[in-house]
Amino acid sequence: MSKSNFTRRGLLKTGAVAGAGLAVPTIFTSSAWGFTNEPKGSTVTLGFNVPQTGAYADEGADELRAYMLAVEHLNGEGDGGMLNTFSSKALKGNGILGKKVEYVTGDTQTKSDAARASAKSMIEKDGAIMITGGSSSGVAIAVQSLCQEAGVIFMAGLTHSNDTTGKDKKRNGFRHFFNAYMSGAALGPVLGKAYGTDRKAYHLTADYTWGYTQEASMKAFTEKLGWETVATVKTPVGAGDFSSYIAPVLNSGADVLILNHYGRDMVNSLTQAIQFGLKDKVVNGKQFEIVVPLFSRLMAQGAGDAIKGILGSTNWHWSLPDEGTKAFVKSFGTKYGFPPSQAAHTCYVQTLLYADAVERAGSFNPCAVVEALEGYKFDGLGNGPTEYRADDHQCFKDVLVVRGKEQPTSKYDLLEVVEVTPRAQVEYEPDNPFFAGGELGECNPGA
Amino acid sequence: MDAILLQILNGLDKGSAYALIALGLTLIFGTLGVVNFAHGALFMIGAFCAVAMNRLLSLSFETIDPTRQDFLGNPLKVQTHYVEAWFGPEIGNAIVDWAVPVSLLLTVPIMVLVGFAMERGLIRFFYKRPHADQILVTFGLAIVIQEVIKYYFGANPIPTPAPSMFRGSFDFGVLIGFEPNAIIYPYWRLVYFCFAAVVIGAVFAFLQFTTFGMVVRAGMADRETVGLLGIDIDKRFTVMFGIAAAVAGVAGAMYAPINSPNYHMGMDFLVLSFVVVVVGGMGSLPGAVAAGFLLGVLEGIASMKEVIDLIPGINQVIIYLVAIVVLLTRPRGLMGRKGVMED
Known part of the structure; x- marks a missing residue:
């Protein structure tokens, strides 16, 4: 006669162990359960x-x-x-x-x-x-x-x-x-050295997320130098003709124009600022200067001669x-x-x-x-x-501070590296107010 | 006061471009009854004629300079312009420098040809179709032209400088008793404004004082009667399409130094120019010109910091606001003719 070894207590124990065994992989090795688009072939x-x-x-x-x-x-x-x-x-x-x-x-x-x-x-x-x-x-x-x-x-x-x-x-x-903060942190001291600490800046800013953060960063770092921000004006993205925004700059008492523009907007606003002869003017007893915080060689090609002598920053050259x-x-x-x-x-x-x-x-x-x-x-x-x-x-x-080259040897040789700003100077705490809000959250492996 | 004066001046050159494009649009609409959404593309082709002339005059031959190296460390290939080699560096450079004004010689025949081709090859098949069809086909054409230009010239803006003697700006304020630098105006924009005035004057004179112009005006007023008199009005209208294309083209070519040409610039101007035409009054040439300058100036004033601070975003909507107000108070636009688009 056979006798069953199952008892109520035994069954519960076995169930618990089996359950735990099944649960382990999902806790420690989620890869065992796959993820979005897991490559199966070669x-x-x-x-x-x-x-x-x-x-x-x-x-x-x-x-x-x-x-x-x-x-x-x-x-x-x-x-x-x-x-x-x-x-x-x-x-x-x-x-x-x-x-x-x-x-x-x-x-x-x-x-x-x-x-x-x-x-x-x-x-x-x-x-x-x-x-x-x-x-x-x-x-x-x-x-x-x-x-x-x-x-x-x-x-x-x-x-x-x-x-x-x-x-x-x-x-x-x-x-x-x-990022924009790093551009400001790298450019700030170079601008101070090149143009002095008693300057009045006028910002023209692309009207979207990047423009806002670029303007805020440049404003913070230039004001830290002792510069005064005369005005910040938002310009529509893709405006084409920036003359109505550039024309009032000289009259505002500013002696530096900061163009928080990128791409086609940068090419147009910079070209037009040069056409207005801003770079040739003397305001407040100082030579008028233009700054383009984010430079790109491809865009510099579009701006032609206009970028000569202009300071900016870039990720790599x-x-x-x-x-x-x-x-x-x-x-x-x-x-x-x-x-x-x-x-x-x-x-x-x-x-x-x-x-x-x-x-x-x-x-x-x-x-x-x-x-x-x-x-x-x-x-x-x-x-x-x-x-x-x-x-x-x-x-x-490190971040590169660059200047439009006065004597380019080819159409690719448009920027010269003025300074390699060390990482320590552009680094910030994770809770820096410029980066406040938002959480990384949990990683998501998908399926 | 000086700030307002400055923006009025500023608006004049932008207004010049609006007026020139709107003039062409109105000419085509008035003569052929076609709503031409490809007109901005004609302006863009004109700008690229200036780019093409710049490139043509800058054609170079290559020599190897073993004393210098390129970015890969190979001996540097030095480019020398043919015109420099032929006429010497001084004259050669001056020729390249004047590429934009010289490009008008290329722009006018090319644009007239493009205009003829567009009208004969495509648009004439849509004369009797509803305006919606015309808009669709011309808008499609504009996109095709845009993509062709992008294919050959790339997506980035191409710098096309004005002759060096016109670089820099003129201190207009000092002339009328303001502080230095209060009202400055770039020389090339002054040239553009004068150029636009001459072109507009020439078109009006052509229509007003020549027999051809008189017939066209008669055709615009009553096409059927002119046809009954035995005049081939269609042929004349085709010529007007060519002229309208040429006006848009030269407007674009001369605008190249103000706004580096890119494949999208036609679209940027197109919508605004249509608003200009509607505000000026469909079919009215003086209306188109007046509205072009008016909206250019208003756009300038709305971009003043004081105005933006007072009404945020006004700079981006002013033209449309004005259009709404004008259409509510004068449904035919400022100088609209009775009967146009009203049947």
Whole structure:
């Protein structure tokens, strides 16, 4: 006669142990349960979301060139570029975790809704595991929030607003590019040295998120020098003709004009300010000066002679003497015939950093990637020693103060580096009021 | 006072551009009855004629300078303009420097041809169609032209400087007793304003004092009767389309130094120019010119800091506000003719 060993107490114990056993993987190893677009085959797909049409299409084209170069290098083709100078040696040129890197592209059109739609399509239809790119803060913030919801990593392209890693920061998003606060912190002392501490500044500011944060940062740092802010005037984005905003500047008693404009607006407002002869005037017994806090070589080409002698800041420049820059410029220049822009540099580096984080984490799981990137310190990628700060996912590194070259030797040789501002001077506490509000939140692996 | 004077001056050059575009739009609407949404694109093509002339005159040949290096460390390729090699550096540079005014020689024939091609090749098929169809087809055409220009010239603005003798600004305030720097006005904008006045005057003179102009005016007033008199009015209207295109083109070419040409500049001006036409009165040439200058000046005044502080955002809506007020009080616009778009 058989006798059952099951008792009520035994059954409860067994159930509890089995339940705990099943629960363990979900608590400690969520990768066991999959994540959005987990690569199953021999390839992995990255989504490059850049402006292919619209005002920043040329910048987008340069970003795309950089991405294609990065994919080549990751797959072991070409000369390897910055893989040879990168301080991390996790990437071996055999794809990412042995999977060949493929890519899809989307067109942001520099419009938030279009950028979200193209990112969504790349994630849902093409199975992109990571989204990167863009040339505007409005777009970056919109796509970053979409990636957070979708459970993929967002490696921002060119975005300079404080908000991207300030009030709108997200755990799944990372920014390599510098920001408006850093521009102010780097430019402030140089402006003090070049133009003195007794100055009156007039701001013309693009009427959107980036413009506001750029103006606030420049205002704070110039006032710290002792400068007086005479007026701050918002200008509509894409105004075309800025004459009605520039004409009153001289009459206001200001002796410095700060143009918080980027892209086409910067080209037009700067060109028109020069046409008004502002740079030739003497006001308050001082030579009138113009400052463009965020410079881009591609935009400088559009402004032509107008940028000569104008001070500004930039994230990176192809003429830097470090080995990483040299390697990247050589790869890019040989392939395309001209030096890369700062947008191209940031996008190339972001792709490498993502791939490297996956290799080091040993997983494509976004949460593992987040963990690998948070607080990660690296070098050899063109900006000197750099850190992805865990508190806000902002890269901290040296910032370049540049000036429009008086005697350019070619159409690419437009900016000269005036000063490499050390990281310590542009660094800020995570709770800095310029970045107040917003939380990183939890990482989202998606599915 | 000086601030207001400054903005009035400022509004004049912007108004000049509005007036020139609106003049062409009205000419086309008045003669052919077509609402031409591709007119801004014609302005943009004109600006790119200036860019093309600049590039044409800057055509260069390459020599290798082994003593200097490019960004990759290879021997530097030095570009020398052909005109410099042919005429010497001084005259060669002066020719390149004057590229924008010289480009008018290229702009006028090109724009007349583009105008003819547009009218004969596409728009004439839409004469008897509703205005909505005309708007759709011309707007589509504008987008196509825009994309073609972007394909060849890129998306970034292209610097197209004015001749160096017109760079800098003129201290207008000192002339009328104000402090130095109170009212400054760039020389090239002064040139633009005078140029616009001459073009507008020439178009009016052409319509007023030539037999051709008289027939066109008669056709604008009563197309059918003129046709019954045995005059081929359609041919004349096609010529007017070409003239309207040329007016928009030269307006764009001369505007190139003020606003670096980019593929989107036509669209930037198009909507505003339509408002100008509506405010001026559909079909009224003097109305279009007057409204162009009026709205240019009002836009300038609304951009004053004092005004923006008082009514935030007024600078962005002033033109549309004025349009609403004018249309409510004078539904045909400032100088609108009875019967236009009223059937």
